Amino acid sequence: MSDLRELYQEVILDHNRRPRNFGELEPPCSEADGHNPLCGDQIRVYVRIVDGKIEKVMFQGSGCAISKASASMMTDALTGKSVQDAAKLFEGFQAMVTSDMDATVGDEMGKLAVFAGVREFPARIKCASLAWHTLQAALKGAHEMVSTE
Amino acid sequence: MSDLRELYQEVILDHNRRPRNFGELEPPCSEADGHNPLCGDQIRVYVRIVDGKIEKVMFQGSGCAISKASASMMTDALTGKSVQDAAKLFEGFQAMVTSDMDATVGDEMGKLAVFAGVREFPARIKCASLAWHTLQAALKGAHEMVSTE
Amino acid sequence: MSVAQATRPPKAPAGLTHAELNALRADFPMMSAQTNGRPLVYLDSAVTAQKPQVMIDAATRFYEREYASVHRGVYSLSQHATDLFEQARAKVADALGAGKDETIFVRGTTEAINLVAQSYGRSVLKAGDEILLTQMEHHSNIVPWQLVAEQTGARVIAAPITDDGEIDLDSFERLLTGRTRIVAFTHVSNVLGTVNPVRQMTRMAHRRGAVVLVDGAQAIQHLNVDVKELECDFYAVSAHKHFGPAGIGALYARRSILDAMPPYHGGGAMIRSVDFGGSTYLDGPARFEAGTPHIAGAIGWAASIDYLETLDRQRIAAHEADLLGYARDRLSEVENLRVLGNPSERVGAVSFFMSNAHPHDVGTVLDQRGIAVRAGHHCCQPLMKRFGLPATVRASVALYNMRDEIDALIDGLHEVNEVFG
Amino acid sequence: MSVAQATRPPKAPAGLTHAELNALRADFPMMSAQTNGRPLVYLDSAVTAQKPQVMIDAATRFYEREYASVHRGVYSLSQHATDLFEQARAKVADALGAGKDETIFVRGTTEAINLVAQSYGRSVLKAGDEILLTQMEHHSNIVPWQLVAEQTGARVIAAPITDDGEIDLDSFERLLTGRTRIVAFTHVSNVLGTVNPVRQMTRMAHRRGAVVLVDGAQAIQHLNVDVKELECDFYAVSAHKHFGPAGIGALYARRSILDAMPPYHGGGAMIRSVDFGGSTYLDGPARFEAGTPHIAGAIGWAASIDYLETLDRQRIAAHEADLLGYARDRLSEVENLRVLGNPSERVGAVSFFMSNAHPHDVGTVLDQRGIAVRAGHHCCQPLMKRFGLPATVRASVALYNMRDEIDALIDGLHEVNEVFG
Ligand SMILES: Cc1ncc(COP(=O)(O)O)c(C=O)c1O
Numbered sequence A, B: 001m002s003d004l005r006e007l008y009q010e011v012i013l014d015h016n017r018r019p020r021n022f023g024e025l026e027p028p029c030s031e032a033d034g035h036n037p038l039c040g041d042q043i044r045v046y047v048r049i050v051d052g053k054i055e056k057v058m059f060q061g062s063g064c065a066i067s068k069a070s071a072s073m074m075t076d077a078l079t080g081k082s083v084q085d086a087a088k089l090f091e092g093f094q095a096m097v098t099s100d101m102d103a104t105v106g107d108e109m110g111k112l113a114v115f116a117g118v119r120e121f122p123a124r125i126k127c128a129s130l131a132w133h134t135l136q137a138a139l140k141g142a143h144e145m146v147s148t149e
Numbered sequence C, D: 001m002s003v004a005q006a007t008r009p010p011k012a013p014a015g016l017t018h019a020e021l022n023a024l025r026a027d028f029p030m031m032s033a034q035t036n037g038r039p040l041v042y043l044d045s046a047v048t049a050q051k052p053q054v055m056i057d058a059a060t061r062f063y064e065r066e067y068a069s070v071h072r073g074v075y076s077l078s079q080h081a082t083d084l085f086e087q088a089r090a091k092v093a094d095a096l097g098a099g100k101d102e103t104i105f106v107r108g109t110t111e112a113i114n115l116v117a118q119s120y121g122r123s124v125l126k127a128g129d130e131i132l133l134t135q136m137e138h139h140s141n142i143v144p145w146q147l148v149a150e151q152t153g154a155r156v157i158a159a160p161i162t163d164d165g166e167i168d169l170d171s172f173e174r175l176l177t178g179r180t181r182i183v184a185f186t187h188v189s190n191v192l193g194t195v196n197p198v199r200q201m202t203r204m205a206h207r208r209g210a211v212v213l214v215d216g217a218q219a220i221q222h223l224n225v226d227v228k229e230l231e232c233d234f235y236a237v238s239a240h241k242h243f244g245p246a247g248i249g250a251l252y253a254r255r256s257i258l259d260a261m262p263p264y265h266g267g268g269a270m271i272r273s274v275d276f277g278g279s280t281y282l283d284g285p286a287r288f289e290a291g292t293p294h295i296a297g298a299i300g301w302a303a304s305i306d307y308l309e310t311l312d313r314q315r316i317a318a319h320e321a322d323l324l325g326y327a328r329d330r331l332s333e334v335e336n337l338r339v340l341g342n343p344s345e346r347v348g349a350v351s352f353f354m355s356n357a358h359p360h361d362v363g364t365v366l367d368q369r370g371i372a373v374r375a376g377h378h379c380c381q382p383l384m385k386r387f388g389l390p391a392t393v394r395a396s397v398a399l400y401n402m403r404d405e406i407d408a409l410i411d412g413l414h415e416v417n418e419v420f421g
């Protein structure tokens, strides 16, 4: 039960219920589709870059609380960031959710640190990182299909 | 060793070395091919029926001592027999090689009784009966391929 | 095993007593396994069934004391292995009501259907021909047909199902036309538990001259299968859903059709003769069994079948019906929960959806309590689409489950409501 | 197990000591089995290898304590099974020198070759194209090509071998033309034991733009396989010849080729999305692994590989070379006996023929003495034809055999001469 509460923290449940930046972003923008064949999660991420900065990022799709909250919080975290900073945050996020249970989480993760609880649920790591992988694909500019399986 | 001698009786070894009625029978005759895919034994049996009697039966092919001797002794046993008697002998032969080890062998089997030793070698039963199955096919008149596997 | 075959069948077949069920559970080592520090509550037998100890022991004994290949050697050890393997075939054939010369060993249901699609299907289908499926099929009974349709120019069509989760028989019959060459549908839905009226559907298809494949993956665990009574032409099963090993299954193919089918895989053990000028093939099941098979799999499966035969089928069925009915009732207590479909005949599985929590999250909450259920699309995306859902939670029961485990499930679902509000 | 990895490699790798060999034999339960009332002398490892206890135990443990399906569930038990399965893939990949994203689980070598023929072959071959094999191929590396040749109008051609039982490299090179699309040959001959110069042949084929499949069924038991060093495009193996379970094997497919290959079987676990309007497929090995796999098979195979890694490869190889050399020498003492071929590099197997006794009869005489050898065409009818024989006797050795067993074989062959005069 304590484990469960660590996974489903209030802020995650909140973003799940009321996802931010949810919907379609009008062009000009890049987009990519992400998919987790294990559970059927589907996501589309839109991103508009202006002068090397992420001006706006939005998402659409259906998925579990973890994947939806992760997508929502990602959009919050990235808006206004440079593409380089976004890449760094992506690396940090990946490292956090796949690291040892006891590893400390750096301050630079900010609110995203709530996803550290996912480490104890190996089956859910892919849910947490689906949006991030899809964003990476969108940043590459091509309309690609991404799979976490 | 005693088992082995029971399988490879002198008369079997003799027929293996000097098979009787070995070769091709000139038409008119029926023929059929037999095949044991496990060991690659190949046999062709020719039979000429005149007035419901087996006037002549011959065989060709390559195979182990048991299959060769069985074919050779079959040709000896069947020459001059009626088709009905041949069918009965076939049944008797099948029963003998597939029966319990202790079952007694009827007198009607004559010299063929030497094949009773095959009962203790389940892997070799098909060798002993290949020629007989092939003869059955030849008697049905069609040029069919018979397989004991 | 103590649930002995009753000498006099009880008047109204009752379920199992507590003591009988405990004895039966003791035959399955996984029934005393732990997960996440809790006793395992296994409600996922529709994915794969747990194994009786006797099946595990049979495979172990084979590797430790009797191991040799089959259809290869003239020595006694190999002959013995061949005998065990062929006895297993006879047992599987018997369990399906088929002849042993109509029973082909394959990896599982999926390979069985692919074999039919590629061997039978590819040789008969022409451009414009139709393959009729239903909306409730597993991907394994959809994609093989799409692949062969692409290769031949045939078309794949799906008959609709009702809101209750049953086949819409009128539409099914209407979709059967002179163009329909193959009809393939499941005996039991892996998502809804629906038991389809197989014989009726088979007769409709046969009247139109089509050949019928039945996907028996879910049926074999719960029903008395008899392919002759079902009148189908092909029937496909997996041993792992029948309390046997994974990696083996069987395809029943009516002998007259089997004989006319071209080879599937080429290789050892399926040939009569090989020559660079041209090869010839064996008759019967052997033609479709190239290469060294999963020998211990066949032997283990036979041991599971032997085990099942020590049980009283009627009372096991009554026990399973009781469990499923109980689950259905208790699920209706849970808030925010909707059960999918309401078929008049149902075995094994029940799927549901919660309006406040994604199936994946429900699965995780339950897993923390030691409860294993499946959450996802269950390899039935078209069926999910039909019901307008991305995924569902499915609980499935087998003969070793008990009411206490349903209670544990319900408690877990109440917790879902607590967490997700 | 006591034959530990040597910390310093011995200067000239010697075989095993008596004590080491006995300890090693104790790891394989079948080494103390009986047959026909005699201790089993198993000289048929080229058909299938016997199993170390650790491999049997790994499979048993999985069924008893960890059983769940893979790539299906979000619950911990299923996740754990998936981890075990994918770790096994990594281990198998490693044993082949391949990447895990280039390693497809199949039933065995036969299925691997059929998969390549049907997926890769069928998509690239056109009428007039040629598939080049050799005269020493196993039926499993002939018939799949004949089947796809029939389907596409391509032609199958075989490169000749010499009287010594080696590939005739000049002819092989000459037969490689602009029409050659696929070249498939065995790494090690299952009849002659010949080790083919794989890299040299692969380079010749690549120079002509052909793609190369190597049948590794016999090699994996005796040699250090490294597909990158061999430079081949496909490599096929069976676990059961590698001291693992029957019913599983692997296909290495170079990643760039694998990505371009169309699906093989359709079904669960290989799809990205399924819709009656059209389906899409996963990338990588998953695309070729439809349906529930032989999970315990993969896990057991990984345990065999772990076991093999505890042994000193060099000394095992020296031990095997000693056995084969000893067998070769002692066979020359036996009257009426002729050994087939005389390849400069040989592992595992030696085939012979007796002028006075059919191989089948030799097999029976030996079997009565507890000696298991293979008698027949060894699924190599074209090779038999090349040597003008209907069948041969083959003795094959693996790491657990000992000189005493070769002596037993020779005694048995003397008895054949007694019986058949
Ligand atoms: C209805 C149905 N068909 C086919 C399959 C595929 O079976 P397998 O994965 O054993 O090949 C399944 C199992 O998931 C199923 O439930």
Ligand SMILES: Cc1ncc(COP(=O)(O)O)c(C=O)c1O
Binding pocket: C268, C290, C291, C292, D046, D047, D107, D108, D109, D110, D111, D138, D140, D141, D186, D188, D189, D190, D215, D217, D218, D238, D240, D379
């Ligand atoms: C050289 C060779 N290729 C292919 C095979 C076929 O292997 P499997 O029967 O495991 O598919 C064998 C084994 O008999 C073999 O020796």
